[in-house]
Amino acid sequence: MTETNNTTPRRGVPIWAQVTIWVILVGLLALVGFGLKRAQNPMAQPGKAVPDFDLVFYEGYEHAGNKEMKLSDLQGKIVLINIWASWCKPCEQEAPELEQAWQLYKDGGDVVFIGVDYVDTPAGANEYLQKFNITFPNAPDLKSTISSILNRQMGVPETYLIDRQGLLRQVKIGPFASVEEIQAFIANAE
């Protein structure tokens, strides 16, 4: 065996090296653990506050005279955030219903609809907004910030309901089938 010709005293791994190794190992595991957690829960959790984000509306859209605003500016109101894209076929199904529903709420001033256009081209967006005659304010999802806050695995259309306190209340994945469904959805924020 090797031990027989040991002439120098046995040297173990120095403490600093051991510490480094374990720190790196734990760091790596923590990192992968974080990634795993993200992958397992990609969505914002209902009941929790939605982190703030900026909205820069498309040409011709505004909210209360603002062409740019933050989500936090809407505290005290019920906010429905509809995420869509012009290349998304199911989005087209719900677009007329959303606009109809908006007509029911827009004068009340208590409920705000915001369309967020997920990774889209300006030309496509413009065409889509005109085709369905959408009047509630719409903004592009710049740098994919909004979608990465709400759902890292965004599959448009998705609709998020935020209550007066800024807490996420309800999430709808896929298109709405009717105006009534949208109304029932909004009723959840009360």
Add this chain to the structure above:
Amino acid sequence: MFAEFGYGILVVSFLVAIYGVIAAIYGAQNKSATLVESARRAMLLTFPLITLSAVTLIYLLVNDHYEVAFVYEVTSRSMPTYLKITAWWGGQAGSLVFWSFLMSGFASAVTLRKWDRDIEFLPWVIVVCSVTLAFFLGLSIFYENPFTRFWSVAGGVEPHMFAPANATLFTAADGNGLNPLLRHPGMIIHPPMLYLGFVSFVIPYAFAIAALVTGRTDDRWIRLTRRWSLWAWLFLSFGLVLGSRWAYDVLGWGGFWGWDPVEIAAFMPWLTGTAFLHSVMIQEKRGLLKHWNMILVILTYSLVIFGTFLTRSGVLSSVHAFAQSAIGPLFFAFIGISFVISIALLIWRWPELRSETEMKSMLSREALFLLNNLLFMSILVVCFWGVIFPLISELFTGQKVTVGPPFYQRATAPLFSALLFLMAIAPLSAWGHSTVQTLGRSMWKSAVAAAVITVALFFTYTKSIPALIGFSLIAFAILITLQEFWRGARARQKIQGENFFTALARLTSRNRRRYGGYIIHISMALMAIGILGINAFQTETQGTVAQGEELNISDYTVKYRELASWDNIGEGVNYTRAVVDVYRNGIYLGQLNPRIDYYFDAQQNMTIPGNRSTLRDDLYVLLVDWQPVSSNGATFKVYVNPLVNWLWIGSLVFFVGIIVAAWPDKDPETEVVRARRTVRQTSAAD
């Protein structure tokens, strides 16, 4: 009935594997040969058990049992029988059973060997193999059960293993069908190869852990697993090559390697495995690097598990990833535990893994092997960092980033070039000692020849400096390796009086590991030609042309003739196939048929290139788009991929080389004795 049976067998084999772990640990601690023998038998029993379960699953797949969720997901009535069988590893649940099946096969094979002199390793090898096996079986049983069936309950159809209350079995009329991308022959062989490579790397790891636990830290574990490592490496390499071929034929992006996270995940254990194959030779010949070899084998195993985890947990986004799955946390825990235990064991035994000799010269072969290891580790660092960085970025900035091909290409190109250079000169250096003079004397002829070739290429083929450097290194490596064969054969010819070819054949067969290795080196250089060709010289063009019009690229002309679209109901596919004429410098070469296949069951398109392959280049034509009215024309994307064929030629040579190197000997023990010609005449191991 069948589903319960298959599931029951899985559970039994899981319990048997657990029993094996406990019996082996207990037996080793109490020096009870009976218990260890019992654990060994448990290990052996898992293989027929899992085979039985697998046969049940295949029976269900082949006979269209669409009440089983897995069968529904991966097969459909229109699929031919052989595809229904290979659909076994076409989905998450089935492929985990496939993993277990291979794992138990390999573990059984290794426990069947003669253990007389190494009996103290046996229980710990069983422990490592059985724990790994039990883990994968556990995933199948608790999370990804391939025998889950559909049940009609009040709220609709739900998948359950056993009938919920008031439920009736639900059988779908037809299945989803296998992902069309996976119906390619390359995809049928590629996963088994890759899994075989992964699984067989568990064996050297098991022996390394056994060596650490028992404190028998000489190089016995390396000698015992040398051939396992070689076979593991063979399978892994072939898995990678087949995967590349599949990507080239099916994915329709004109290349074979996209530096996708999942591709890299399979490539990383290959890197450490290759480093390991080289550095074990240093330990065998010179008794150096005991620590390093342990680290390498632990890394390889960890990367195998880590790669499997990445592919299957959804942590990384990739085109190749399996669907989202719940197995992530368990996998994560397993990785953490096995990594921590391995490292703790290594630190504990660190003092006993002392080198037995010292290095004599910076130019000795062992020094060059160390450099080789450094380079492989550097490539690993680049790959690992590129894969892991998006996670870091998201953690700290919330921004997703992509680390794409340009990063890897730029970072690894110099490292691969340096590897080529080392590959050329390392065989010339002697174990223990070399000087610049001895090295220079043996390499100058090849260096001159390589320079001549490079100059010739400069005038005839390319003026690109990086490409010329690449070609000169490739030529240098090939020439030196051929020169080594020639010198060896000449030496033998002189002593034995044989004719040259007999001498060459005998030389190779008597030093198979060495000359098999050289053949592999040549194959790597040949593959490098293909890789260099596509990276340095690929050209592409895209255009929409009407019938009779042409696209021109380098000296090729592609003329659009016609297009037809039809349904093949039997296969469940709609084919849209274009016919183009190919000319080079005005000379008609033939027709190509790029097509788009639309699979009804999977609702998915496949873009199949029309490819004309020569040693000089590939003309790779894709049908991108077409107008229903044919006069409007069709859009084609045409790539010219120079030299890419050498990659596949190289991989065939590689196959020959590794067969030479890894073929079992008649008597392995004499081979071992002969191999350790130098240095340590006395050792406890022999």
Add this chain to the structure above:
Amino acid sequence: MRKTLLITIFALILSGSFFGRAFAQDTTPPTDDEVNAIAKQLFCPVCESTPLDVCPTEACHDWREQIRTMLSEGKSEEEILQYFTDQYGDKVRATPPATGLNWLVYILPPTLILIGAIILFRSMREWTKPKTVETGVGGEGSATPSDRSDQDDYVARFEEELKKRK
């Protein structure tokens, strides 16, 4: 009047030749190859790790058209890449833009490789240093073929092998 018009036209043509690129792009629509050359450097924002130039989805088709539109507006490659980054985030770039934390991508691997190389060379130096105490298993020196030329090494090996075979 006519003269001034002529001069204006002449000046326009002249300026056109100065800013020829913009002009040329106004007249001839950008080719697929020009579009793909830029799309190659971008990744599909919705599908996973697929370069934009080979991505077959409808959405990607729109993005390629977007590149074409911008090219015909005379936008430079850098402007187009920047536009895509601003719109869809850093993830659409094939490699992370070298800003902020992203520097780590480019710095860490070379640093680690350098550290690895230093460690390797230092330990090799240590190994190659002759040790003062040298006991143990038989003199290693005698067994290494250090002083023989390679050719003789082969001969010796085959002779040894021959003996073994007999």
